Amino acid sequence: MDFSITDKQKKLQKAAREYSLKWLLPTVHKYDDLGITPVHVIVEAWKAGLMNLPIPKKYGGNEYGLLEEALIVEEMSAAAPGMATTINGNNLGLEPLIMCGNEQLKEEICTDLIKNFGIICFATSEPNMGSDVGGMICKAEQDGEEWILNGKKYWITNAGFAKYASVFANADPKSRHKGIGAFLIRMDKESVEVGRHIEKMGHRCSNTTVLKFNNYRVPKEDILELPGKGFSLAIKTFSRTRPIIGAMATGLARSAMEYAIHYVKKRRAFGKNLAEFQALQFLLAECYQKVETARLMTWRSCWDADTGKDPLLWASMTKLYAAEIAMDVASDALQCFGGYGYTKMQPIEKLFRDAKLYQIYEGTSHIQKIIISRHVLGTYDPVMPPLEDVPFAPVDEDYDDKLEYFDDIKKSKGAKKAWRCRICGHIHYGDEPPEECPVCKFPKGVFKEVWSR
Numbered sequence: 001m002d003f004s005i006t007d008k009q010k011k012l013q014k015a016a017r018e019y020s021l022k023w024l025l026p027t028v029h030k031y032d033d034l035g036i037t038p039v040h041v042i043v044e045a046w047k048a049g050l051m052n053l054p055i056p057k058k059y060g061g062n063e064y065g066l067l068e069e070a071l072i073v074e075e076m077s078a079a080a081p082g083m084a085t086t087i088n089g090n091n092l093g094l095e096p097l098i099m100c101g102n103e104q105l106k107e108e109i110c111t112d113l114i115k116n117f118g119i120i121c122f123a124t125s126e127p128n129m130g131s132d133v134g135g136m137i138c139k140a141e142q143d144g145e146e147w148i149l150n151g152k153k154y155w156i157t158n159a160g161f162a163k164y165a166s167v168f169a170n171a172d173p174k175s176r177h178k179g180i181g182a183f184l185i186r187m188d189k190e191s192v193e194v195g196r197h198i199e200k201m202g203h204r205c206s207n208t209t210v211l212k213f214n215n216y217r218v219p220k221e222d223i224l225e226l227p228g229k230g231f232s233l234a235i236k237t238f239s240r241t242r243p244i245i246g247a248m249a250t251g252l253a254r255s256a257m258e259y260a261i262h263y264v265k266k267r268r269a270f271g272k273n274l275a276e277f278q279a280l281q282f283l284l285a286e287c288y289q290k291v292e293t294a295r296l297m298t299w300r301s302c303w304d305a306d307t308g309k310d311p312l313l314w315a316s317m318t319k320l321y322a323a324e325i326a327m328d329v330a331s332d333a334l335q336c337f338g339g340y341g342y343t344k345m346q347p348i349e350k351l352f353r354d355a356k357l358y359q360i361y362e363g364t365s366h367i368q369k370i371i372i373s374r375h376v377l378g379t380y381d382p383v384m385p386p387l388e389d390v391p392f393a394p395v396d397e398d399y400d401d402k403l404e405y406f407d408d409i410k411k412s413k414g415a416k417k418a419w420r421c422r423i424c425g426h427i428h429y430g431d432e433p434p435e436e437c438p439v440c441k442f443p444k445g446v447f448k449e450v451w452s453r
């Protein structure tokens with residue numbers, strides 16, 4: 001096992017940090033106040049090779065793995081979570097394209113996004129559904145080899161200035177996820193309408209809008225997946241993008257903690273620096289532990305994806321944990337600032353507002369828990385035998401009983417078989433179970449063989 005990153009990865013992390021401190025940090029508060037996306041700042045990320053990270057080498061990209069993405073995105077998010085959402089939006093929009101089998105389309109779009117600055121967004125959510133992806137009703141109707149889209153997509157990050165969109169629509173809403181297909185949309189077509197930017201509490205410099213399709217014709221060349229295969233493509237996409245939300249949440253939490261560390265070392269109360277109060281020392285110790293754990297989980301889920309394992313489960317655990325701790329750490333860090341934390345005089349209130357989104361987009365925390373609990377109660381492979389097979393003999397408080405218990409163990413050394421009473425846990429050693437349990441008096445049938453020698 002090796003938790004270190006390579007020199008190449010360190011270089012990439014450094015480049016992302018330099019970009020973030022030079023371009024994102026100095027501009028983010030102004031654009032957050034204005035609630036607009038500074039496109040010129042995003043263009044700089046593209047120029048620095050920090051966008052479109054998964055584009056394969058054969059199309060001119062760097063074909064970065066998820067770990068490289070996580071390293072880059074943590075740095076961006078630490079400086080400006082909303083702009084990190086904007087920049088990372090292309091990675092989200094690109095995943096369905098890169099994973100689909102339409103080679104010609106991949107080549108065209110990927111090559112274009114490498115040569116020219118451009119935005120590709122991702123759309124599953126609709127006005128009446130977000131968590132329930134299978135319940136989408138934006139309609140895809142077949143017309144010969146073409147598909148005609150009608151309906152709305154809601155909350156679409158970057159749709160306001162995107163050139164392309166990876167859009168999921170349903171050919172048969174009654175059959176839910178079985179009817180979902182995926183299509184590459186060219187946003188300059190007249191049959192695409194983009195709504196007004198939605199004002200938000202956080203991530204205010206990421207653009208969020210409604211998308212409407214009025215008889216949008218998708219030629220067969222622009223199909224990502226035919227209806228029937230789109231749902232699985234969306235889920236595979238989330239499995240790869242949720243670890244990256246983990247990296248974003250880690251970056252935000254890291255900054256919140258660092259600002260608080262700085263503040264408590266300077267601010268004085270009761271004749272001391274705040275840093276000398278154990279209550280705040282413990283608070284920051286917990287923040288640090290949470291940030292480091294979130295990063296470990298992020299790297300673990302990236303490792304799953306990068307080594308060809310199915311990242312679904314770890315992606316959900318990572319997103320859930322990192323989103324929750326980002327909220328906790330932002331809140332605890334703000335607490336260290338006292339009243340100043342609650343004002344726009346310090347950067348911490350913005351991080352507090354920004355943190356909430358991680359618990360919502362790309363599957364809410366509830367949805368991650370649904371995925372994890374399905375595993376825990378379904379596919380999880382336990383090491384322990386079923387409860388009723390556990391060779392467990394309760395020891396009574398009574399000393400005599402204890403002696404009897406130890407006698408039992410002595411006796412058991414010669415025994416070939418052991419039988420456990422399913423009612424009270426009494427263990428009987430011998431070739432056959434007793435006619436009656438000597439403790440709870442239930443008949444022979446309650447005994448189950450638990451081991452044999």
Ligand SMILES: Cc1cc2nc3c(=O)[nH]c(=O)nc-3n(C[C@H](O)[C@H](O)[C@H](O)COP(=O)(O)OP(=O)(O)OC[C@H]3O[C@@H](n4cnc5c(N)ncnc54)[C@H](O)[C@@H]3O)c2cc1C
Pocket residue numbers: 121122123124125128129130131132154155156157158200203208357360361362363364365366367370
């Ligand atoms: C700023 C922003 C940017 C976004 N960007 C995009 C984007 O680029 N592309 C895109 O497609 N979408 C995007 N989204 C949409 C986002 O993915 C959804 O908002 C999210 O999935 C939740 O869906 P919803 O808002 O419809 O909430 P709902 O699904 O209505 O859920 C409401 C509440 O009910 C809970 N809930 C729902 N079902 C269950 C259940 N079965 N068990 C327990 N609790 C449940 C949810 O957890 C949530 O707390 C964005 C959203 C925001 C706010």
